[in-house]
Amino acid sequence: STSLAQVFARPHGWFPLFRLDVSAGRSQVRTHKMGKKRKNKGAAPKPLVPSSMKSLKRARRVTSEFHRITHAIERVTKGPVEGQGQEAGAGAAAGAERLKLERELAAIGGRQAYQEASVLATGRHRTCKWIFAIITKLNLRPAKKQPLLKVLEVGAVNTQLLSVPWLEVRAIDIKAQHPRIEQKDFFDLNPGGSYDAVVMSMVLNCVSPALRRGHMLSLVCKHLRPGGHLFLMIPRRCIEASPYCTFDMLSEALALVGLKVVETKLSPKVAFFCAKRGDGDGADAATVFSPATMRRFTDPPKRLVRADAEGMNDDFAVCLDPKNIT
Numbered sequence: 001s002t003s004l005a006q007v008f009a010r011p012h013g014w015f016p017l018f019r020l021d022v023s024a025g026r027s028q029v030r031t032h033k034m035g036k037k038r039k040n041k042g043a044a045p046k047p048l049v050p051s052s053m054k055s056l057k058r059a060r061r062v063t064s065e066f067h068r069i070t071h072a073i074e075r076v077t078k079g080p081v082e083g084q085g086q087e088a089g090a091g092a093a094a095g096a097e098r099l100k101l102e103r104e105l106a107a108i109g110g111r112q113a114y115q116e117a118s119v120l121a122t123g124r125h126r127t128c129k130w131i132f133a134i135i136t137k138l139n140l141r142p143a144k145k146q147p148l149l150k151v152l153e154v155g156a157v158n159t160q161l162l163s164v165p166w167l168e169v170r171a172i173d174i175k176a177q178h179p180r181i182e183q184k185d186f187f188d189l190n191p192g193g194s195y196d197a198v199v200m201s202m203v204l205n206c207v208s209p210a211l212r213r214g215h216m217l218s219l220v221c222k223h224l225r226p227g228g229h230l231f232l233m234i235p236r237r238c239i240e241a242s243p244y245c246t247f248d249m250l251s252e253a254l255a256l257v258g259l260k261v262v263e264t265k266l267s268p269k270v271a272f273f274c275a276k277r278g279d280g281d282g283a284d285a286a287t288v289f290s291p292a293t294m295r296r297f298t299d300p301p302k303r304l305v306r307a308d309a310e311g312m313n314d315d316f317a318v319c320l321d322p323k324n325i326t
Contacts, residue, residue, distance in 0.1 A: 062113050069105045073098060074208040074315060111175060127201050127270070128160045131231050134263050134274050140196070140229070142166055152195045152223055155203035156181045185216075191222035198223055201233040202270075210244070210317035211299040214253065218324040221258040224277040230259055232273040237314045239271055244301040244317035247271070253297060253318045257325055294322065 065273050076098045135141050135149070148168040153161050156171035159180050176183040186203075198220050220230050232254075239247045244316055250273070251261045259275035266272070296302070301317035 016116065034185045046231075062108055065108050066105070066111075066113075069101050069108075070206070072242050073101045076101065076320045077209075098162070127233050127272075130265060130272055131161075131199060134229075134231070135197075136177075137263070138229070150194065151197045151199060153199045154186050155206070157198060161199065187219070189219075189223070191219055193222060193225050195223050195228055196225060196230060197229045199231045201231075202235070203239050204232065205234045205316055209299070210301050210319040211321060213318045214257070214297065214320040217254060217259070219258040220319070221277055223261075226277060226279045228277045229262075230254075230273070230277075232275065233270050234273075234316075236266060236269060236271045238316035238318060239283065240312055242314040242316040243303045243305045243312045246304065249296075249304070250318060252293075253320060256293065256297070256320060292319075 032325070057086060061078055076094050140149065148166055151161060151167050151169045153169055153171040154173075156162075156173050157177055159178055160169070161167060161169045162171055162180050171181045171186040172186065172189075173181050174185050200220070204213055207216055224230065239250055249265075251264075254261055254273065254275045258277055260278065261273055261275045263274035264272060297318065297320040299319035299321075301319055305312060
């Protein structure tokens, strides 16, 4: 057995643990050596910002509810569409409904919870992989000693693009979640036609009403240099479950503001669009903006299918104002 004198004579880093053995009527001493704590190389990296959102399942639920509630608020706010009248007392009922929806939005944590859910979701599903693939396919990636690709990222929720050495990124968000992301409203920026690319992932569907979405797309074109590209990602339900918008209609809206769709992709949940600004001054778009086309994109939006059509439960739409296109 080990005596106390022997234990305390040990080098620094050893310590005794005593165990009383009642049956033997004596105390025994065990010793253990304190080693350095090893780092777990396989551990997941820490999140960019502290977040209470840990469950991907909860993140999906918050995201789904956020879009449902905000679309419902938009529907209540804009009121009757397509020339329908408003019955007496409908205004008060709409106000009460809006208040109820705003309380539901607050109950799930509001935009802050939505932002945290977006951070978690984009950490699992990196949409920038598709962006890099298209940049490479279109031969847009700069070679050594060439100028960096100048990018405006709208609605940034992580620093994935900011960390790419061959990109010069200005990342903005209306409620920034990281010190490297600038807290700025896209509509407060002055277009300079200087960006090689604009990235908008899950942003256009969060903007309302429909006319403001159209204005956003027209501003994107003005931010891009001639030949620049927009990388747009939206939920598939916006173009598949909305009676106001389809894949082709969104592509046409992009073309009307001066952005020609050159690459697309459909994942199980997300629709990807890459659209190029023309090399001219936008005159091409003006030539196809006929009165008939104008009627297709006037505000309020027109239904493409019956209101009671099965599965049509999304209100996504894009409307255009000719004054914002030239």
